[in-house]
Amino acid sequence: MGLPKLQIALDNDVLSEALYSITQVGDEVDVIEAGTILCLAEGMEAVRCLRALYPDKIILADTKCADAGGTVAKNCALAGANWMTVICCATIPTMKAALKEVQDLQVELYGDWTFAEAETWMEAGLVQVVYHQSRDALFAGETWSEVDLNKIRQLVAMGFKVSVTGGLEMETLRLFAGIDVYAFIAGRGIRDVANPRQAAREFKAEIKRIWG
Amino acid sequence: MGLPKLQIALDNDVLSEALYSITQVGDEVDVIEAGTILCLAEGMEAVRCLRALYPDKIILADTKCADAGGTVAKNCALAGANWMTVICCATIPTMKAALKEVQDLQVELYGDWTFAEAETWMEAGLVQVVYHQSRDALFAGETWSEVDLNKIRQLVAMGFKVSVTGGLEMETLRLFAGIDVYAFIAGRGIRDVANPRQAAREFKAEIKRIWG
Incomplete structure (x- = not known):
């Protein structure tokens, strides 16, 4: 079991605020994410700025792409992103088209996705998924449960690199002990x-304590 | 049965190209859409520019929002968009949060959505859906079928305003004759x-010929 990576999601509305955030923690994290809110607010200029500031980090464009995968992914790659996200209800042709253009692709799990669908993603060459607690679901009072953890275990058993997100705090990490979380x-x-x-350092230390 | 609207989707990679396109047809169409590709490439500046050029048109930000509905919708509204899209696999709290911020919201139908889910959107106050032929699916050779048309009829019967998209050409419009298409x-x-x-004028004339 490897050491899970730490990914910072920049879900700012304004580029300058995202850049301020990242200068605080960019050196400490493994993956820098231009969040959906930021991508939609500021476009690929956000990714270009993050690449300019962090030439050696993995940069993820969280586009949650649902269509036109090839074009969106090409634009992300041109801006300097290594990885991109697609939404789970995108078609397989959309996912395949996107995968051709970026170094790696993450499938964002929202709504009623099924393990049968996950098999089709795997067959299409996608190996990364993001298990999500919806931000809005969290606002509505939902939280991590054994049902969530079992689904994550099953995805890992299928061979997926599973990242988890949604209301994570340092105290939440221990819930995932024993699970091969990717990030x-x-x-x-x-x-x-x-x-x-x-x-960020405390998150990294807690990850090392549990998975190291 | 009303006259279906005509909506132009600006799926350009570059803002200046979208602006060039819209100056050709903006006066002819009912709804101007900042496409997903454009929103992700140029951010909300694209919506601001379209609003500046067309102060009186309906402007739609095709964000295909999957999460953080309130924030994304607020940013769209601040930029001048009337309408926004959410992806069908977004949670109901995401859809409700978005609906509070914009004048209207469209649910984009991708993947294996169900009519049972559509009932929950209706209950949540969403009345617009977009029936889609995926751009990538079209590239893969799929096209409009009786199965598609029957699903559209069923959505209309449920009370939805149904917009249709995907590889539409003037010759395709007659396929939808007799169906109360919204746009x-x-x-x-x-x-x-x-x-x-x-x-654009020929599209409008054909719509008037069939539905007028």
Whole structure:
């Protein structure tokens, strides 16, 4: 079992605020995510700026692409993104078209996706999935459950690299102990605390304590 | 049965090209769509520019939003969009949060959505859906079938305003005769012909011939 990566999600509305956030924690994290909110607000200029500041980091464009996979992925790659996301209800041709243009692709799991669909993603060459607690579902009071953890275990058993996200805080990480998580994706749990750099280091230390 | 609207989808990679396209046909169409490709490439500046050029038109931001509905919708509305899209596999809280911020919301139908899910959208106050032939599916050779048309009829019967899109050309419109289509969404079928303005007028004339 490898050490899970730490991914920071920049879900800012404004590019300058995302850049301020990332200068606090960019050196501490493994993957820098231009969040959907940021991509839609500022376009690929956000990815270009992150690439300019962090030439050696993995940069993910969280487009949650549903169609026109080839074009969207090409634009992400041209802007400097290594990885991109597609939404789980995209068609297989959309996923395949996107996968050709970027180094790797993550399928974002929302709604009533099925393991039978997951098999088709695997057959199409996709190996990364993101298991999500919807931000809005979290606002509505839902949280991580044994049902979630079992689904994650099953995806890992199928051979997927599974990243998890949604309201993650340092205290949440231990819920996933014993599961081969590929990356933990944190946003406001790191960005919106008094000392984001220290928070990122504490996340990394907790990951090392549990999985190291 | 009302006259279906004509919506132009601007799926350009570059803002200036979208603006060039819209100056050709903006006066002829009912709804101007900042396509997903354009929103992700150029951000909400694309919507701001379209609003600046067409202060009185309905402008749609085709974000295909899957999460953080409230934030994404607020950003779209601030930029000047009237309508926004959400993806069908978004959660109901995401859809409800988005609906609060914009004048209207369209659910984009991709993948294995069900009529049972459509009932939950209706209960959540969503009345617009977009029936899609995936761009990538079209590239893979799929086209409009009686199965598609029957699903559209069923959605209309449920009370939805149904817009249709995907590889629409003027010759395709007659396939939908007798169906209460809310809007036809055309992209390259209008933008990428020798005379886009004439193409838009011919689309409108054909709509009037069939539904008028």
